Amino acid sequence: MxxxxxxxxxxxxxxxxxxxxxxxxxxxxxxxxxxxxxxxxxxxxxxxxxxxxxxxxxxxxxxxxxxxxxxxxxxxxxxxxxxxxxxxxxxxxxxxxxxxxxxxxxxxxxxxxxxxxxxxxxxxxxxxxxxxxxxxxxxxxxxxxxxxxxxxxxxxxxxxxxxxxxxxxxxxxxxxxxxxxxxxxxxxxxxxxxxxxxxxxxxxxxxxxxxxxxxxxxxxxxxxxxxxxxxxxxxxxxxxxxxxxxxxxxxxxxxEEVESSDELVNLALQTLKTAGSQAGTPGLQRQELGDLAVANQRQLLHHWLEQSTRLTLPARQLEELLRRLQPGHPPGQADLGADWQLRWDRCTLWLHHPAAHLPQ
Ligand SMILES: Nc1ncnc2c1ncn2[C@@H]1O[C@H](COP(=O)(O)OP(=O)(O)OP(=O)(O)O)[C@@H](O)[C@H]1O
Structure with a gap:
């Protein structure tokens, strides 16, 4: 040719x-x-x-x-x-x-x-x-x-x-x-x-x-x-x-902006991730997350949950989670759907699924 x-x-x-x-x-x-x-x-x-x-x-x-x-x-x-x-x-x-x-x-x-x-x-x-x-x-x-x-x-x-x-x-x-x-x-x-x-x-x-x-x-x-x-x-x-x-x-x-901000969010997530949690599964440092501006917390949490569970939470559910995770609020847990649960104590939040092997 x-x-x-x-x-x-x-x-x-x-x-x-x-x-x-x-x-x-x-x-x-x-x-x-x-x-x-x-x-x-x-x-x-x-x-x-x-x-x-x-x-x-x-x-x-x-x-x-x-x-x-x-x-x-x-x-x-x-x-x-x-x-x-x-x-x-x-x-x-x-x-x-x-x-x-x-x-x-x-x-x-x-x-x-x-x-x-x-x-x-x-x-x-x-x-x-x-x-x-x-x-x-x-x-x-x-x-x-x-x-x-x-x-x-x-x-x-x-x-x-x-x-x-x-x-x-x-x-x-x-x-x-x-x-x-x-x-x-x-x-x-x-x-x-x-x-x-x-x-x-x-x-x-x-x-x-x-x-x-x-x-x-x-x-x-x-x-x-x-x-x-x-x-x-x-x-x-x-x-x-x-x-x-x-x-x-x-x-x-x-x-382009979404793609470039995804890159930055991934970098930021690396610094917030913990090797393990109470359940031995990877998690996020709650206190360090809580120190960030709420808009950044929202973006990081949204991205981490989507990456780890493939679930995209409705905006209202994400806002409610952010509210409950603010410094001073007690440990807790929330159902995310498809059997996924987010759990948190004073220092860490982590994901739980009865059958899942969690990605890092
Ligand atoms: N019946 C069809 N057969 C083959 N290709 C089709 C057909 N209908 C649409 N497409 C392809 O999808 C393109 C987008 O078409 P259209 O805008 O009608 O779809 P749409 O459902 O509105 O798509 P989207 O929501 O992804 O924009 C078309 O340019 C064509 O390439």
Missing amino acids: ETQDLNSESILPPGPRWSPDHLRLHRHLRHHPDLLPAGAPLLLAISGGQDSMALLALLRDLQRLHQWPLHLWHGDHRWRPESGQVAAELAGWCSDQGLELHVSSWLRPLEATSEADARHWRYGQLAEQARCLGVGHVVTAHTASDRAETLLLHLARGSHRRGLASLRSLRPLTSPSSPTTDPSEPIALARPLLPFSRADTARLCKQLALPVWHDPSNTDRRYSRNRIRAEVVPVLEELHPGAAQRISSQAERLV
Whole structure:
């Protein structure tokens, strides 16, 4: 296969369909080499909408530079009778292009109808398909517009800072605590189109004469995301043109801040950890924790509990724990869920689980 120096600034257009958008994506990938590593097989999630069709076209055109074997997957949610037809038409178009499309159909239980259920099914299917094909990177076509809408939605719902830092460019597809995760073959979820907006992908589809299958559920106002898209973002854009792109950039900065503060929290935790406790299990020094500012105590406790138990405590439960752990309060214990208990005496707090071997 023909190759080109990916570190060279002056890239020769590799094909007739080379455009400023191709160059923009190519540069983005070169600055983030872990996102879609050169030569790594990729599984693209193709809904048939404008974002995923633009993703497919761009990655196909950049394939010669990056040498990825490309696999395609489409999920038929069977929301409507005609969704099978979309899957068939998409598969037909792919086949005309010399591409194979893997299609899964959802045998949905009657009660499962939410967006969250559909997403859960899609990611499960994508993980399974990726494992079957020996692929390490699943790729979705999320754009800056998706990320801005998600951030606004999470802000409105009162998410913790960590929740606001959503739609990362790269994250594990399945969480480490998920029973479907095989730790020997981690699968990444990559979102290389985050520097592009929905207006960009619409323009690209037009320029490249790509077919687009519109999903009527994207305009269904019963879904909160769609109302943010149709009613909130346009107002913000009218007041401050470019608002969605700037909101998306804030989400990117939040991701960086959360990651860098995680590093510091881990360092701080090392100094607070004790070798053992009354129960012989690793713990935290209560007095030293109590000497810190409450905001730091909150962050350290949250992080330590999540790392040790894989549980994320609701904000209210965490606040109640912090209150009970303040200097001067007596020894005690609290149930955390999933059989985990936090116990503390005057000097130490430690975790107890009837069956767990605790990580350090
Ligand atoms: N039916 C589908 N088949 C294959 N891929 C899909 C399908 N639906 C969505 N995707 C993939 O997921 C991406 C995001 O789609 P969409 O915004 O509709 O999902 P979402 O549930 O809102 O995702 P998230 O909550 O993770 O943002 C798409 O760009 C596409 O890559």
